[in-house]
Amino acid sequence: MPRSMPPLEVGVSKQVTRREFLNLLGAAGGTAAALKAGSALGLLPHTAQAATLDLRAANPAKRKVAILGAGLSGLTVAYELSKVGYECTILESSHRPGGRVFTVRHGDLIDEIGNRQYCEFDDEPHMYFNAGAARIPSTHRNLLAYCKELEIDLEVFINENKTSFMQDPALNGGKPIRNIDYTTHTRGFLAELLAKSLSAGEMDQPFTDSEAETLMSLIRSFGDLNEDNLYKGSLRAGYASGGFLEHGVQKDIIAMSELLKTQMGSRFLNASEGDTGPMLFQAVGGMDKIIEGFTNHVGHQIHYRSMVNAVEVKDDGIDIAYDQDGTHHLLQADFCFNCIPSHIMTGITNNFPTQYVDALKYIRRGTAYKSAFQAKERFWEKEDIYGGISWMSNPSKQIWYPSAGMHKQKGIILGAYDYIDGKLHTAMTQEQRIEAHLTDGEKIHPNYRNQVEKPITIAWHRMNHMLGCSARWQRDSDGWTHEEEELYRVLQQPVNGRHYMIGDQVSMHSAWQESAVMSAQWALADFDQRLQA
Amino acid sequence: MLKTFLVFSLCMVCIGGTSAAESEREPFDDRYCTTCHGTDGRGNEGVQAPRLAGMEPWYLRRQLENFRADIRGVHAEDREGTAMRPMATKLTDESIDDIIDWISSWDYIPAEATIKGGDPLRGRGLYGGCAVCHGANATGNQSLGAPALAGQNDWYLVTQLKNFLAGYRGAHPDDTYGAQMRTMVSTLRNEAGILNVVSYINLLSR
Numbered sequence: 001m002p003r004s005m006p007p008l009e010v011g012v013s014k015q016v017t018r019r020e021f022l023n024l025l026g027a028a029g030g031t032a033a034a035l036k037a038g039s040a041l042g043l044l045p046h047t048a049q050a051a052t053l054d055l056r057a058a059n060p061a062k063r064k065v066a067i068l069g070a071g072l073s074g075l076t077v078a079y080e081l082s083k084v085g086y087e088c089t090i091l092e093s094s095h096r097p098g099g100r101v102f103t104v105r106h107g108d109l110i111d112e113i114g115n116r117q118y119c120e121f122d123d124e125p126h127m128y129f130n131a132g133a134a135r136i137p138s139t140h141r142n143l144l145a146y147c148k149e150l151e152i153d154l155e156v157f158i159n160e161n162k163t164s165f166m167q168d169p170a171l172n173g174g175k176p177i178r179n180i181d182y183t184t185h186t187r188g189f190l191a192e193l194l195a196k197s198l199s200a201g202e203m204d205q206p207f208t209d210s211e212a213e214t215l216m217s218l219i220r221s222f223g224d225l226n227e228d229n230l231y232k233g234s235l236r237a238g239y240a241s242g243g244f245l246e247h248g249v250q251k252d253i254i255a256m257s258e259l260l261k262t263q264m265g266s267r268f269l270n271a272s273e274g275d276t277g278p279m280l281f282q283a284v285g286g287m288d289k290i291i292e293g294f295t296n297h298v299g300h301q302i303h304y305r306s307m308v309n310a311v312e313v314k315d316d317g318i319d320i321a322y323d324q325d326g327t328h329h330l331l332q333a334d335f336c337f338n339c340i341p342s343h344i345m346t347g348i349t350n351n352f353p354t355q356y357v358d359a360l361k362y363i364r365r366g367t368a369y370k371s372a373f374q375a376k377e378r379f380w381e382k383e384d385i386y387g388g389i390s391w392m393s394n395p396s397k398q399i400w401y402p403s404a405g406m407h408k409q410k411g412i413i414l415g416a417y418d419y420i421d422g423k424l425h426t427a428m429t430q431e432q433r434i435e436a437h438l439t440d441g442e443k444i445h446p447n448y449r450n451q452v453e454k455p456i457t458i459a460w461h462r463m464n465h466m467l468g469c470s471a472r473w474q475r476d477s478d479g480w481t482h483e484e485e486e487l488y489r490v491l492q493q494p495v496n497g498r499h500y501m502i503g504d505q506v507s508m509h510s511a512w513q514e515s516a517v518m519s520a521q522w523a524l525a526d527f528d529q530r531l532q533a
Numbered sequence: 534m535l536k537t538f539l540v541f542s543l544c545m546v547c548i549g550g551t552s553a554a555e556s557e558r559e560p561f562d563d564r565y566c567t568t569c570h571g572t573d574g575r576g577n578e579g580v581q582a583p584r585l586a587g588m589e590p591w592y593l594r595r596q597l598e599n600f601r602a603d604i605r606g607v608h609a610e611d612r613e614g615t616a617m618r619p620m621a622t623k624l625t626d627e628s629i630d631d632i633i634d635w636i637s638s639w640d641y642i643p644a645e646a647t648i649k650g651g652d653p654l655r656g657r658g659l660y661g662g663c664a665v666c667h668g669a670n671a672t673g674n675q676s677l678g679a680p681a682l683a684g685q686n687d688w689y690l691v692t693q694l695k696n697f698l699a700g701y702r703g704a705h706p707d708d709t710y711g712a713q714m715r716t717m718v719s720t721l722r723n724e725a726g727i728l729n730v731v732s733y734i735n736l737l738s739r
Contacts, residue, residue, distance in 0.1 A: 093568075095559045109559040113568065114619035116561055309572040347570065347577025361579055427615060462619070464568050467580055 050145035051521050055528045058085035062334040066091065066320050068311075069339035070302050071099025072133075072513055073502040075294035076146070076520035077337040082298055089331055090298070091306040091322050094465045097295055099339070099503075100132035101513065102458070103286035104372070110456055111464040115430050120454045121374045121412060126405035128286040129372040129412045131458040132469075133513050134400075135159065136281040140514035142521060143290075144281075150293030153284035158403045160272035161388020165444045168393035171262040172254065176390070176444045179268075180237050181254055184224070186265065188231030189256040191223020199229065264393055271389070275512065282403060290513070308340065310349035313496045321349075337523060339503035339516075341365065342491075343468055352495055359487040363505060364475075365468025367461045369422025371396070371415045371437050373452035378411045379445060395424055396440035415441055415455065422469070426459040433457050470504060470511035480508070492522070497530050563628040564635060565620060573639040576686040578647070581613050583689035587641030589673060590633045592680040595710070597621050597629050604705045611701040613692060643684035643738060648691060651732025659730040662720050666713075671737045678710045683737040690734060694718055694727045 063086045067074045070092035078088045094111065096102075104110060106123035110131075121127045135157050136143060147154055162183070165176035195216065207215065219225070224234035232253070239248035259265070272278065283289040295302070303324060310321040313336075320331040340348070342360040350357070380386075380401045387403040400414035415437040418425060425433050434455045441448040460469035473484050480488075488508065494500045500523040507515035566585060571577035574585030585593070599605040606618030624632070663671070666679035673681035682690060696702035697718040703711025721727050 107558050109561065111559075111561065113565045114622055118558055307567065343579035344568070344577070346579030347567075347572060347575070347582070349572045349575070365580070429619075462616075464565060467569060 050141045051518070051525075053080055053521060053524055053528075055080060055084045055524060056531065058087075059531070060085075063087050064317075064333040064335075065089070066318065066331050066333035066336045067301075067338075068308055068320070068336065069093075069099065069503070070097035070295075071339045071503055071516065072101055072291065072294075073504070073516040073520040074099075074337060074339045075291065075298060076517050077502065077524060078298040078301055079294050080520075080524055082301070088298065088301045089333070090302040091308055091320065091331065092302050092304050093307040093340075095304055097299070097302060098132075098288050098291035100460070100466065100469065101287050101291050102130075102132040103288035104129045104131050104456060104458075105286070110458060112457075112459055112462045113464050114462065115457075115459070117430070117456055119456050121456075122410060124410075125285055126402070126408060127374065127410065127412055129370075129414070129456065130282070130287045131370055131372070131456075132460075133287050134282065135276060136283075136513065137275050137277070138279040138281065140512065142517045143514045146293070146517065147283070147290060150290070150296070152290050152293045154281040155284050155404060157280040157282040158387025158401075159276050159278070159280050159389060161385060161401070163384045163386075164388040164401070165390040166262070166264060166268055166392075167390070167443050168262040168264050169443075170393070171264075172258065174443065177254065178237075179388075181251070182259065182265070182268065184234050184237040185231075185254050185256070186259055186269070188223040188225070188234060188253075189259070191219050191225055192229065192231040195219050195223075195225060195229035262393065264391060268391055271391070284404070308348055311336065311338070311499065312351050313499050315496070318498050334498070335527065336499045337502050337520070338499060339501075339505075341466060341468055341503075342471060342501070342505050344465070345501075352499075355487075355490050356495060359491040360501075362473070362484070362487050364472040365461065366470040366472055366511070367418075367422040367426065368420075368469035368511075369416065369418045369425045369457070369459050369461075371417075371425070371433060371455060371457040372412055373415045373437075374454040375411050375413050375452050377409060377451065378405075378407070379447070379451045380413070381407065383445075390444050392440055392443060394440040394443065396437045399441060399444060413452070415452070416457075422459060422461060425457070426461050430457060472510070473508070494523070494526065494530075500527065563624055563632065566632060566636065569616075574636055575639075575642060576644055576689065578686065578688055580616075581688070581692065582617075584644055584684070584686050585636050586639035587643075587681070587684055588636065589675060589680055590637060591675055592673075593633050593636060594629060595678070597624060597632070599708065599711075601629075602707070604708050605702060605711070608696075608701040608704065610699065611696055614696070614702060641684065644686045646687055646732075646735040648687045648728060648731060648735070651728035651730075651735075653729070653733040653736055656729035656731070656733030659721055659726055660733050662717055663730065666717075671734050682734050685734075687731050687735055690731045691727055694721060694731070695724065698723075698727070 065081055065086045065088045067078050067088055067090040070090050074090060075097065078090055081088055095109070104119045105128045106119060106121050108119045110117040110119060136154070160179070162178070162180040164179050166179060166182050167176040171177065198216065198219070220229065223231055224236055226232050233250050235248060235250055237251050240251045242248045306322050306324040308320060308322045312319040318333050318336045320333065320336065322329050322331065338345070342363045343365045346357065346360050385401050386406055387401050390399040392398065395418065396416035398414065398417045400417070402411045402413065405411050416425065425436065428436065434457070437455070438449045445451065460466060473488060474480055491501050492506055502519045502523050504510040504512060504515035504519060506519045509515050566574060569577060569580050569582035570585050571582065576582060576584035596605065600618045600621035601624055603618070606614030609615065666674055666677045667682050668674055671681060671683035673679055693702060697711070697714045698721065700715065703715040705711065721730055
């Protein structure tokens with residue numbers, strides 16, 4: 001039955017046509033159909049189960065395994081192979097296990113080449129900083145399965161906090177605005193535009209009456225529109241005053257023209273989607289509690305300060321030459337699992353096939369950079385902020401408020417996180433870095449400089465034994481090229497059935513602990529299958 | 534040796550009254566070189582860190598001191614130099630001595646040729662100018678302050694020649710030898726000339 005809707009009155013430059021809506025409906029149907037075809041459960045893509053490894057017991061004559069690097073993937077291999085009787089030796093070049101799962105506490109050495117630091121945070125359980133891995137998405141089920149098996153206590157990681165800030169000199173005269181103000185008003189204006197576009201068309205088709213009503217109600221609700229489908233502000237942004245014992249007074253709207261002055265919205269609105277969408281977890285007391293869970297079982301296998309010099313894959317085994325305490329050593333093993341960063345492995349003598357070396361050389365190293373401060377008091381809690389992230393348009397980019405330790409006297413906050421290109425801060429002296437973060441942070445918290453102390457910085461590009469953050473396979477952002485995918489497959493396969501490269505670097509989704517774990521599990525499954533063959 | 538010395542001095546500090554916790558801190562020394570420069574300093578293309586094994590002690594010292602004094606590795610376009618400089622900034626004279634001793638203990642094995650596209654025949658002609666200081670076989674000449682080139686990673690030589698040509702290296706007023714290199718490298722004219730001369734150096738051996 002045809003319906004009439006009020007015509008569009010103002011200012012949308014281009015109306016949504018009926019054809020566009022038909023296309024939209026068609027596309028949605030196509031996606032749903034594809035999902036259904038791909039899974040017996042229709043819209044649920046897969047059951048929530050971690051991979052189960054069913055490794056056979058080691059052959060006593062071929063049970064010696066060398067593991068290069070005590071990062072998460074190396075420890076996963078050691079843990080699984082030890083369960084079934086392999087004799088594992090882990091060579092770790094640094095003084096600590098965990099690789100980029102690095103939690104910094106009182107007294108810890110941050111071994112940046114040319115800028116060594118000792119962390120001077122107060123010596124208390126909640127005073128730590130996750131300088132590398134910091135978030136566990138609830139969909140990273142293989143890592144979570146180990147957390148369960150190893151009895152690692154988890155707690156919720158707060159990624160988005162509606163009371164945290166967004167700051168850009170272009171927006172609101174440089175005065176920070178709350179997440180909730182930006183998101184409420186932006187949603188309101190977007191919904192109003194959408195409602196107007198919909199109302200404008202003669203929308204007798206393709207919607208049924210009921211669909212059209214549901215859609216309009218969804219749009220109204222999304223943006224908190226009034227009965228005329230207009231956005232006139234919303235109590236969702238909180239009250240200017242009152243709200244409990246007195247009537248709440250609605251805050252003023254921030255005009256859409258003002259909100260459009262910042263370029264940050266596109267990053268800000270998707271910051272808590274995908275991998276960083278709810279729910280996220282962290283290990284109670286620091287992410288390295290996960291590493292501790294593994295080392296409780298295989299820690300005795302780790303040789304620290306043992307730098308690998310050469311890897312020689314032979315027909316009947318594999319020789320690993322390494323230096324420890326100024327002495328040359330030789331480790332002879334039947335198999336080897338190697339999580340040394342690709343860009344460091346290229347400098348270690350080896351007899352790998354040319355294509356394999358080409359693959360190692362192809363990967364670029366990430367430049368991520370983080371910094372943290374000890375806060376003398378939890379000043380953010382006085383601003384209704386508990387956990388979450390404030391976003392800044394300046395190079396320090398983010399301030400993270402701790403997800404734990406609420407209402408304690410002090411806390412550790414992240415003062416900068418450049419996950420895209422940390423080279424800017426990496427190139428600075430320690431003093432310059434800290435001054436930059438103080439200056440940037442003051443834009444949000446005016447008294448910041450006096451409220452924080454004992455800074456640390458982690459420039460992953462210069463960390464000893466690391467020289468980089470997560471691996472970058474793709475030269476450009478348009479996706480994997482055919483050549484890149486080929487090189488990736490080459491590196492995933494073992495050399496002579498004996499040497500596996502592992503770690504998040506041998507995944508298509510680097511930078512996550514899940515990728516490190518899954519890479520190790522893939523190698524173990526392949527290894528087991530080859531032994532069976 | 535240096536590590537032992539540092540551990541020892543840290544212990545002395547705690548006897549001197551610093552808290553016990555500090556003595557438990559992870560000690561360190563300045564022997565970082567192989568993290569970037571690879572096994573026995575043979576160079577690592579993955580991080581563009583050149584071969585150190587076989588470099589002359591006097592040349593190593595000059596470069597470490599230049600990095601330390603902000604004479605080399607300050608131009609923003611000198612990517613590798615700017616990565617190296619902060620690592621040298623905090624080295625003491627003793628650390629530099631120790632590093633040079635350490636590097637001297639490594640076996641020298643010539644680097645493999647990797648570059649493509651150079652014409653060694655044309656390169657031989659161009660090398661004439663280089664030979665005056667670096668020697669006909671590119672084995673270097675200490676009295677002229679010219680290091681050996683033969684056996685060095687070819688990708689490193691290419692980068693450095695480009696840097697000299699563009700003024701990313703050797704432009705600092707206190708870099709006397711760098712200034713000479715900048716004058717000489719102009720005869721190579723462009724990237725093709727650089728590839729030609731380095732592909733010729735690849736044929737020379739020490």
